[in-house]
Amino acid sequence: MFNKIVVLYSTVMIVLFGVAAVLVYQYQTQRILQEHTEANLKSAQVLSVYLTRQYEGVLGMFQQIYGDATLSDELIYFLNNEYENYLNYRLDLYYKNGEQRLRSFTTLLKNYLEQDHGIREVSISSSVNHFVMHFSRTNQELMNENASGQSRISHQQRNPQGWSFNREEDVYVYSRELRDPWTLKQAGGISVKFDHRHIEAWLDSQASVKGRLLVMTSQGGVLYDSKGVYGGQLYPYGLSRSPGDEWVMLDEPSKVI
Numbered sequence: 025m026f027n028k029i030v031v032l033y034s035t036v037m038i039v040l041f042g043v044a045a046v047l048v049y050q051y052q053t054q055r056i057l058q059e060h061t062e063a064n065l066k067s068a069q070v071l072s073v074y075l076t077r078q079y080e081g082v083l084g085m086f087q088q089i090y091g092d093a094t095l096s097d098e099l100i101y102f103l104n105n106e107y108e109n110y111l112n113y114r115l116d117l118y119y120k121n122g123e124q125r126l127r128s129f130t131t132l133l134k135n136y137l138e139q140d141h142g143i144r145e146v147s148i149s150s151s152v153n154h155f156v157m158h159f160s161r162t163n164q165e166l167m168n169e170n171a172s173g174q175s176r177i178s179h180q181q182r183n184p185q186g187w188s189f190n191r192e193e194d195v196y197v198y199s200r201e202l203r204d205p206w207t208l209k210q211a212g213g214i215s216v217k218f219d220h221r222h223i224e225a226w227l228d229s230q231a232s233v234k235g236r237l238l239v240m241t242s243q244g245g246v247l248y249d250s251k252g253v254y255g256g257q258l259y260p261y262g263l264s265r266s267p268g269d270e271w272v273m274l275d276e277p278s279k280v281i
Contacts, residue, residue, distance in 0.1 A: 057279070060234035064281055067231040071239065074226050078142060082198050082216055085136050089129055090205060099129045100204050102157075103150040103211040107166060133159050142222035144195055148202070150212045189247050191256035195219055196239075196247040220248050220255070235278070 089095050098117075102110045114128075133146050137159065149156045155168045188197050195217040202212045227233055227250075239248040244262060246254040254260075261274050271277045 061279070061281065063232050063234045064237065067227055067233045067237055068281065070227060070230040071223065071237065074142075074223065075239065078140060078218060079198070081136065081140055082200075085132065086200070088132055092127065094127055095129050095132065096205050099148075099202065100211050102129070103148070103202065104152050104204075106153060107155070130159070130164070134161075137161050142218050142226075143216060144193075144219045145217045147215045147217070148212060149215075151210055152212075187241050187245075187247055189245060189256040190217065193217065194255075223248055224250070 089099060098113075101113050105113070133148075137143055137146060138161070144160070146159045147156055148159075153168075155166060158165045158167065185199055185201065188199065189195075190197050197215050197217050199213060199215040201210050202214055203209060204211050223239075227237070233250050237248075237250040238246060238254070238259065240246050240259055244259050246257055246259050249255045270279075272280060274280075
C-alpha cells in the first residue's frame with residue numbers, strides 16, 4: 025500500500041510539473057513572440073519614415089527644377105544639345121544676366137546629394153544625344169554612349185520608372201522621365217541611387233529587427249532584405265499576409281506582418 029501511495033503521489037507530481045512546464049513554455053513563447061512582433065512593428069515604422077523622407081526628397085528636387093523656369097530650361101537645353109553647346113549656353117546666360125553665381129540644376133543636384141547621405145549617385149541621361157551625366161559627392165562624369173561603344177537604349181529601358189533594385193551595384197533606385205515642360209516630349213531621365221547600407225545603419229540606431237524585414241515594390245520585387253538573400257529578386261512567396269495569428273510556411277514557419 026505504501027509503495028502504491030508513493031507511485032501515485034510521484035505520478036501526480038510528475039504530471040503537475042509537466043503541465044506547469046508546458047504552461048510556462050507556452051507563456052514564454054507567446055511573450056517572446058509578442059516582443060518580437062512589437063519590435064518588428066517599430067522597425068517597420070522607423071523604416072517607413074526613412075523611406076518616406078527619401079521619396080519626399082526626390083519629389084522636392086523635381087518640384088524645385090520644374091518650379092523654376094531658369095532651371096528647367098537649362099536642364100532641357102542640356103539634354104537636347106551637345107555638351108559644348110551647353111557650356112556656350114551657360115556662358116551666354118552669365119554675360120546676359122551679369123550674375124556672379126548663376127542658378128544651375130547641377131548645383132541643385134549637388135546640394136541634394138549633401139542633404140541625404142543615403143544617396144550614392146544621381147544620373148541624368150539624354151534620350152536625344154545618348155549620354156549620361158553621373159553626379160556623386162566627389163565627382164561629376166559625362167559618359168557618351170557612342171564613344172564608349174554602348175548600345176543606344178532609352179532611359180526607360182535602362183531604368184524602369186519608379187523603384188527598382190540594381191543588383192550589379194547593390195543599390196535601390198528611383199527613376200523618372202524628364203520631359204520638356206513646354207512640349208511634354210521626353211528629353212531623358214533621372215535616376216537616384218540609394219545605398220541600402222544606410223538603411224541598416226538607420227535601423228541599428230533607431231530600432232532592433234527581430235526576424236526578417238523586407239521592402240518590396242507592388243510587383244513583389246525586393247528592394248531591401250535584412251537577411252541579404254532576396255535583394256533584386258522577385259519574392260518567391262508573393263505579397264500574401266498571414267491571416268490573424270496563423271503561421272505560414274515561407275523559408276520556415278513564420279508570422280507575417
